[in-house]
Amino acid sequence: MNNTGKWVGGVVVVIALIAIVVFAMRSGKSDSTDTNATSTEKSTIKIGLSLPLTGDLAFIGETDRNAAQLALEEVNKQEGLKHNYELVFEDDSFNAAKAASVIKKFTSIDKVDAVISIGSTAGNVVAPVAETNRIPHIGAGASDSTIAKGDYNFIHWTRPQEEADAMLKELQKRKITKVAALVANQQGLQAMNTELKNKAGAVGITITDETFNLGQTDFRTTISKIEKEKPEIYLLGAFDPEVGIIAKQIRELGIKTPLTSIESFALTADLKPFEGQWFVDAAVPTSQFGGTYQQKYGKEPGPAAANTYDAIHLLVKAFEAVPGDGKPASDQVAKALGGTQGYSGALGPLSVNSDGIFISQAAIKIVKDGKAVAVQE
Numbered sequence: 001m002n003n004t005g006k007w008v009g010g011v012v013v014v015i016a017l018i019a020i021v022v023f024a025m026r027s028g029k030s031d032s033t034d035t036n037a038t039s040t041e042k043s044t045i046k047i048g049l050s051l052p053l054t055g056d057l058a059f060i061g062e063t064d065r066n067a068a069q070l071a072l073e074e075v076n077k078q079e080g081l082k083h084n085y086e087l088v089f090e091d092d093s094f095n096a097a098k099a100a101s102v103i104k105k106f107t108s109i110d111k112v113d114a115v116i117s118i119g120s121t122a123g124n125v126v127a128p129v130a131e132t133n134r135i136p137h138i139g140a141g142a143s144d145s146t147i148a149k150g151d152y153n154f155i156h157w158t159r160p161q162e163e164a165d166a167m168l169k170e171l172q173k174r175k176i177t178k179v180a181a182l183v184a185n186q187q188g189l190q191a192m193n194t195e196l197k198n199k200a201g202a203v204g205i206t207i208t209d210e211t212f213n214l215g216q217t218d219f220r221t222t223i224s225k226i227e228k229e230k231p232e233i234y235l236l237g238a239f240d241p242e243v244g245i246i247a248k249q250i251r252e253l254g255i256k257t258p259l260t261s262i263e264s265f266a267l268t269a270d271l272k273p274f275e276g277q278w279f280v281d282a283a284v285p286t287s288q289f290g291g292t293y294q295q296k297y298g299k300e301p302g303p304a305a306a307n308t309y310d311a312i313h314l315l316v317k318a319f320e321a322v323p324g325d326g327k328p329a330s331d332q333v334a335k336a337l338g339g340t341q342g343y344s345g346a347l348g349p350l351s352v353n354s355d356g357i358f359i360s361q362a363a364i365k366i367v368k369d370g371k372a373v374a375v376q377e
Contacts, residue, residue: 043327044084045319048112050102050122053091056240059269063302071312082325092122099125107133116311118304120188123147134330138311141304143188148356152334156307156358158282160195163262166362167280168203176233180226181209183237192262219246236261240268247273266303266372274367283360284374289346306346
C-alpha cells in the first residue's frame with residue numbers, strides 16, 4: 001500500500017506540473033497574440049462628405065463622389081500608411097437645412113475625423129460646427145472666404161479675386177465697358193459679384209446688377225428693367241435651373257446681347273443655351289487627373305471634382321504627417337493642412353495662404369459643342 005500510495009502521489013504531482021506548464025504556455029501565447037494585435041492594429045480615420053446627391057445639382061454631387069472614391073482607391077494602394085481611411089457620404093441637396101442635418105449626423109453619430117463640403121451654401125453651415133468640434137474641414141467649390149475662418153476650416157477653390165481679375169481682363173480685351181449682372185442671393189455668387197463690382201470702376205467698366213432669390217422662375221420684368229441701361233453683355237450668376245431660365249427669357253424678349261458668367265455656365269447640366277459664349281471658370285484640372293477620371297468613369301470630371309479629389313489626398317497627407325501611430329490630435333492635423341506648400345495636386349501645384357485658402361488660378365472657357373472648353377492664352 002505504501003509503494004502504491006507513493007506511485008499514485010508521484011503521478012498526481014507530475015500531472016499537476018504538466019498542467020501548470022501548459023497553462024503558462026497558453027497564457028504566454030495569449031499575451032503575445034494580444035500584444036501583436038495591439039501593435040499592428042491601425043486606427044480608422046473617417047472623412048465625411050456633404051454632397052448634393054439629389055436635386056438640380058445632383059450631377060455635381062455625383063462627379064465629386066466619383067472623385068472622392070477614386071482618391072480613396074489610390075490611397076488604399078499606398079504602402080506604409082499608419083491609418084485606415086473610410087468615406088461617409090451624405091446628401092445635402094445643396095440646401096442649408098439639409099446640410100445642418102448632415103453635419104449633426106457626422107458629429108454625433110458617425111464621429112467623423114474630417115469633413116468635406118461642396119459650395120458656399122453647405123460650407124457656411126458646416127464651418128462653425130467644424131470649428132466648435134475641432135474637426136478639420138475643407139470647403140470645395142466655395143467662393144465665400146468666411147468659410148475658411150478659424151483654425152480648422154479651409155477652402156479649396158479659386159478665389160473671387162482671381163475670377164474677378166480674369167473677367168475684367170477679358171472684358172477689357174473685348175472692349176466691353178457696360179455689364180448687366182443678374183445674380184442670385186447666395187453667398188458664393190454674391191461674393192464673386194461684390195469682388196467684381198469693387199474692381200470694375202478702376203478699369204472703366206460699369207456694372208448694373210440686380211439680385212434675385214433662388215427658386216424664382218420669371219425674370220422678364222428684371223430683364224426689361226436692366227435692358228434700359230443698354231448693356232453690352234449680360235453676366236448671369238445662378239445655378240440650375242435659374243441660369244438656363246434667365247438665358248431663355250433674355251432670348252425670348254428678342255435680346256441678342258452676348259451672355260457670360262463667372263462659373264455659372266459650368267454649374268448647369270445643359271450647356272446648349274450658352275453655345276459660343278465665353279465665361280470665367282475656376283481652375284482647370286490637370287490632363288493627368290482628367291485622363292484618369294475619364295478612363296475610370298467614361299466621362300469628363302465635373303465641377304469641383306478635382307478639388308474633392310485633392311481634398312481627400314490632402315487630408316490623408318495631413319493625418320499621416322502627425323507623429324505617432326495612434327489617431328492624431330485634430331489640432332495637429334489642421335496644423336499640417338495649414339502648412340501645405342507646393343503640393344502637386346489635380347489642379348497643379350497648390351499652396352495654402354494665411355487665410356486657409358488653397359490658391360489656384362481662374363480660367364477663360366468657351367462653350368463649344370455643348371462642352372466648356374478652356375481657351376489657351
